[in-house]
Amino acid sequence: MLDVCLLGTGGMMPLPKRWLTSLITRYNGKSIMIDCGEGTQIALREAGWSPKPIDVMCITHFHADHISGLPGMLLTMGNAEKTSPLLMIGPKGLERVVNALRVVAPELPFEIEFHELSEAEERISFEGFHIDAFKVNHNVICYGYNIEVERQGKFDAAKAKELGIPLHCWNKLQHGEICEVAEGRFTPDMVMGAARKGIKVTYSTDTRPVSSIAKYGAGADLMILEGMYGEAEKYANAKAHKHMMMEEAARLAAEAQPKEMWLTHYSPAMPRPDEYMKDVKRIFENSVAARDGRNVTLLFEDE
C-alpha cells in the first residue's frame, strides 16, 4: 500500500488556511516529497507526518512557490535527527539553486545527492519505487512526476513443492534471487507468477496541458493535476502564463482514465474551487477539488 497526502493546494503564494501545493507519499517506511514551498514543513506537521523518513525530494521547477520552503524543511529534517542521505531530483541547475538557498541552512547532519534531469523523460528507481520524471510545458523548465510501486507476481508454493525446492530457498526466490543448492539450481521464474498491477500516482502542476501528462497518467490510481483557474475568462491568462484550467485538467484525466483525479494549485484569487466542479465532473466524473491535507491509502488490487 502507498499512503498519499496532498499537503497543500495553493499556487503562487501561501494563504491563511491554504498551504502551497506539495505532495508526500510513503511506502515501506520511505517517504517521497514533491515540491516544498514556503510553509510546507508546517503543513507536514499539521498532517501528522514526520520529516525524518523523507528520502527523496522531487522539485517540479524553480519558482519560489515550489521550493522556497526547502531551507526550513532541511533544517527541520536535521532537527528530527535524519542522518541518511536525501536524494533530490529536479531540473538542470538543481544543485546550484539548492546550494544558493542553503546560505541560511549550511550545516545538516545528512548528505544531499542531486539528480539533475537532462532528458525529456527519465526513470529513477529507488528501493521498490520507480520515479518517472516527464517534461511538461511551463514558462521555465518544469517536470511532472509519476510515483510507481511495482508488485511482483504471486509465489506458487504448490509448484515449489512439486519441483522439490527446499524451504530455505523460498525466501530468496521470493526476493528475485537465484538459489543454487545440492538439490539443483532454482530461479525465481520457476515459482513466481507474472508481475501484478502496482500502484501509480501522477503529479503535474504549472503547465499547459500536454500529451506527456495523459501518457504517464494512463490508468493511474490517482492523478493530481493543476487547476489554477476555474472561470472561463481566465483562459487567456492561463495560456499566457502557462498554467492549466480546471477543465483542461479534466480533459487530460478523461484521456488517461485514472481511478481518481484531484485538482490543486489554485490561484490565490479563487477562494472556492468547488464552484467549478459541476463542469469539471461533466468531463471526468471522478474529479475532486482537493483541499489541504487530503489523503488516501492506495492498496494493491487484492490487498
Place this chain on the structure above:
Amino acid sequence: MLDVCLLGTGGMMPLPKRWLTSLITRYNGKSIMIDCGEGTQIALREAGWSPKPIDVMCITHFHADHISGLPGMLLTMGNAEKTSPLLMIGPKGLERVVNALRVVAPELPFEIEFHELSEAEERISFEGFHIDAFKVNHNVICYGYNIEVERQGKFDAAKAKELGIPLHCWNKLQHGEICEVAEGRFTPDMVMGAARKGIKVTYSTDTRPVSSIAKYGAGADLMILEGMYGEAEKYANAKAHKHMMMEEAARLAAEAQPKEMWLTHYSPAMPRPDEYMKDVKRIFENSVAARDGRNVTLLFEDE
C-alpha cells in the same frame, strides 16, 4: 501614533498556530518589518496588514528562522504592486545572503537598497523614524533594533502673532524650515517649543542578555524580547546556544523600565509560555507572554 504588531512568536521552526518571530510597525503610511522567517507573509495577511507599504526591512541575523521567508515576501510585495525601493538593514553579508535567496525570486518591480551594519551601534534615519541597530551576543553576528518616532515641540501661535510672523510662514516653521520674507527672517526656534517625548519600541531576540539591550530599551514604550526558555533546567542550553531565558529578559526590562515588555521567540518545545509568567512578573510586572498577532497602537503622550 505608531501601530505595532508582533506577527509571530516562534523560534527555530514555524509550528501550526505559531508563526516565526517577526515584528511590523507602521507610522505615517510607512511600514518597517523586523525579521522575516518562513510563513511571515501568511502571518502578515492573517493580521490584516498590507505587504505593499513595507519600506524598510531589518534582519537581526542570518539564521533561517529569521530570514527564510524573504523570497516569498519579496514576490508578494511585488504582486501587491510595490514599486518604491525597499531598504534592507542587517549584518555584514546582507547583500550576499539576500541575493543568494533571490535565486527563486530574481525579478521584482522594485529596487532593494542594502545597508550593511559594520559598527556595534548605528543609527539610520528614515522619513521621521530613527532606526537604531545595536549589536547583541548570539552565536553569529546579531543585532537588536530600536524604532523611534521623534516628536517636535509645540508650535506657539500666540508667540508667532506677537512676533508679527505672517501666516504663510507658519507651516514652513512647523516643518523646521526658515522663512525669509519682507517682514523679516524667521527661524523655527522662535516659535517651536522643545522636542517632546516620541515613541520608542525595542526589539531584541537570539542573544544572551547584554547591557546594550537595557541601554537602548531605557524608557521605551514597548520592549519585545526573546523568551526562548522558561524552565530553569534549560539555562545551560540557553547559555550554550546563546539564547535568553524568560527571567533574563525580565531582568533587562527591570533595568530599562519600559512601559511594557512582551516575550517572544519561544522554543518549539514550550507549548504554553504563560506557565512561567508568575516568576517573570515578579521581576518585571508589566510583562506579557505575547501570542501571535499581538498588537498595540502606541500614542504620543498627549495624543
